[in-house]
Amino acid sequence: MKVLLTGAGGFVGHHTLAHLLKTTDWDIVATDSFRHFGISARIRAVFEELPSEASRVKVVTHDLATPIDSITAREFGDPDVIINMASDSHVDRSITDPRPFVENNVALALTLLDYARTLPYLKTFIQIGTDEVYGPAPEGVNHPEWSPQVPSNPYSASKSAQEAIAISYWRTFNVPVILTNTMNIIGERQDVEKFVPLIINMLQQGKPVPVHAVEKNGQWMSGSRFYLHARNQADALRFLITHFVDTPHKYTDGLERPERFNVRGETEISNDEMVVLIAKFLGKSKPKNELVKFTNVEGTRPGHDLRYALDGDKLMGMGWKPPVAFEKSLERTVNWTVKNPIWISL
Numbered sequence: 001m002k003v004l005l006t007g008a009g010g011f012v013g014h015h016t017l018a019h020l021l022k023t024t025d026w027d028i029v030a031t032d033s034f035r036h037f038g039i040s041a042r043i044r045a046v047f048e049e050l051p052s053e054a055s056r057v058k059v060v061t062h063d064l065a066t067p068i069d070s071i072t073a074r075e076f077g078d079p080d081v082i083i084n085m086a087s088d089s090h091v092d093r094s095i096t097d098p099r100p101f102v103e104n105n106v107a108l109a110l111t112l113l114d115y116a117r118t119l120p121y122l123k124t125f126i127q128i129g130t131d132e133v134y135g136p137a138p139e140g141v142n143h144p145e146w147s148p149q150v151p152s153n154p155y156s157a158s159k160s161a162q163e164a165i166a167i168s169y170w171r172t173f174n175v176p177v178i179l180t181n182t183m184n185i186i187g188e189r190q191d192v193e194k195f196v197p198l199i200i201n202m203l204q205q206g207k208p209v210p211v212h213a214v215e216k217n218g219q220w221m222s223g224s225r226f227y228l229h230a231r232n233q234a235d236a237l238r239f240l241i242t243h244f245v246d247t248p249h250k251y252t253d254g255l256e257r258p259e260r261f262n263v264r265g266e267t268e269i270s271n272d273e274m275v276v277l278i279a280k281f282l283g284k285s286k287p288k289n290e291l292v293k294f295t296n297v298e299g300t301r302p303g304h305d306l307r308y309a310l311d312g313d314k315l316m317g318m319g320w321k322p323p324v325a326f327e328k329s330l331e332r333t334v335n336w337t338v339k340n341p342i343w344i345s346l
């Protein structure tokens, strides 16, 4: 089977590449613009880890905000499956300068879906999404698939827009779209601006970690996230591709909506407790007020959601189990990052 993986030079993309090479015999075209936070060293790291599998990968550089010319289309070949993970992904940047950010995410979805509809034998087009499209989840609420989408910031709005375009191409052009929504992903070689590398970086420098929070009755509430290792999301994708590759999931197969799956993190943890846990793994445990510096989101961070949560029963009910446990994989990620400091000093 041939898979086209976009955003392959990104954090989640290169873990997906490694996982698919380890667990399948699929050929993979790994594409990235390498100018929106994609880094070729991530793909090199995969080849170094799995030298005997490298011949199954073709790396193609292309900015998907621009149309796919005939030469690039030939390079992409005739994929059986497309996994669209390319995106601008930094929430803060989407707030600082929304227009180019949103335009990029919308343009790349259009480019890839326009390409997909020229492929008569395409079996699956997976659009990678986030829990953030649903907006905040109040305490006790875990959004099921197809909850109403109320995105809080331009990043989540652009992810919601990618999904809406994909749904319209499923309906209008019969592209075999599957939507996935995933919670917060952790792992090695994540961009230094994201929360876990930021925590490691600050604690290594002996500085308190800034944590967004709201003040209620004199108490700081930092909100919470569910986390999963990038390998778990990659495995969920492998599972879905294997499950659906020979099963109809097109509009013309009589479905009312495309397939959609939540990929749930196994553990909910408050953002300040995440700092405490990472400090423990670093051997830098201290009282919380010395590790964390709460910053009031009111005034400093518009569009901030205190809690995200998804209901993961649909995917689990089909028999998928996350292969990597949260705490163990976080500890491994922290230890790996300490040994490879270049990834937090870029």
Ligand SMILES: NC(=O)c1ccc[n+]([C@@H]2O[C@H](COP(=O)([O-])OP(=O)(O)OC[C@H]3O[C@@H](n4cnc5c(N)ncnc54)[C@H](O)[C@@H]3O)[C@@H](O)[C@H]2O)c1
Binding pocket: 006, 007, 008, 009, 010, 011, 012, 013, 031, 032, 033, 034, 035, 036, 037, 038, 039, 062, 063, 064, 065, 066, 084, 085, 086, 087, 088, 089, 090, 104, 108, 128, 129, 130, 131, 159, 181, 182, 183, 184, 185, 186, 191
């Ligand atoms: N990291 C998370 O916690 C998380 C959670 C849920 C969903 N997601 C989604 O997973 C995907 C990957 O996220 P990530 O954390 O690896 O982000 P990332 O920024 O590390 O990777 C995104 C990749 O997309 C590429 N890209 C962006 N615009 C492009 C364009 N115009 N043409 C070609 N390539 C382009 C970037 O160069 C980068 O390599 C994104 O779609 C993101 O929305 C991430």
